[in-house]
Amino acid sequence: MADKQIKIDPEGVRAFGASLQSYVDKDIAPTTDFVTYQLQSYGAFGIRSASPAVQDAAVQYWLVMSEAVSFLSTLSHNTGAMARTAKEIVTTYLDADVDSAGFLGAVEGGAAMELTASEQAAYRAKQILNRDDLVEERRDVHDGGA
DSSP: OTTOOOOOOHHHHHHHHHHHHHHIIIIIHHHHHHHHHHHHHSOOTTTTOSOHHHHHHHHHHHHHHHHHHHHHHHHHHHHHHHHHHHHHHHHHHHHHHHHHHHHHHHHHHHHHHHHHHHHHHHHHHHHHHHHHHHHHHHHHHHHHHO
16 A cells, blocks of 8 residues: 555646636636627627518527527636636645645654654563573572572
8 A cells, every 4th residue: 555646746737727727817708708798789680580580590599699608607617616626636735745744754753652662661671581580590599509
């Protein structure tokens, strides 16, 4: 599991998000505004025509134009949302990177402390064993010599 990592290029993702936002600001939003203005500014040609075919064509035209405006508005919204999401991904990634580094440091620090405590306990146990061996040796010497 240690070899599995998620890596991103924060600057690349930021640039991608900025490029999307620029596209929305410079192209999509102004085009949506222009088409909407054109659609709403001029009378519905052919609606009052005596010809039913012209009236039907006019109705179809306005329906298609309304769908185009709706599409452009949705495109503008979704592209802007993607740009904001790219920015949030970078922020979240960098925050998680800092958090995980802090967590890893705490784990490593805790492990080092535990290792030190274990080493100290092993040293104390060895001292006790050595002391017990010394006591036993002295008993043998004293008991054997008496």
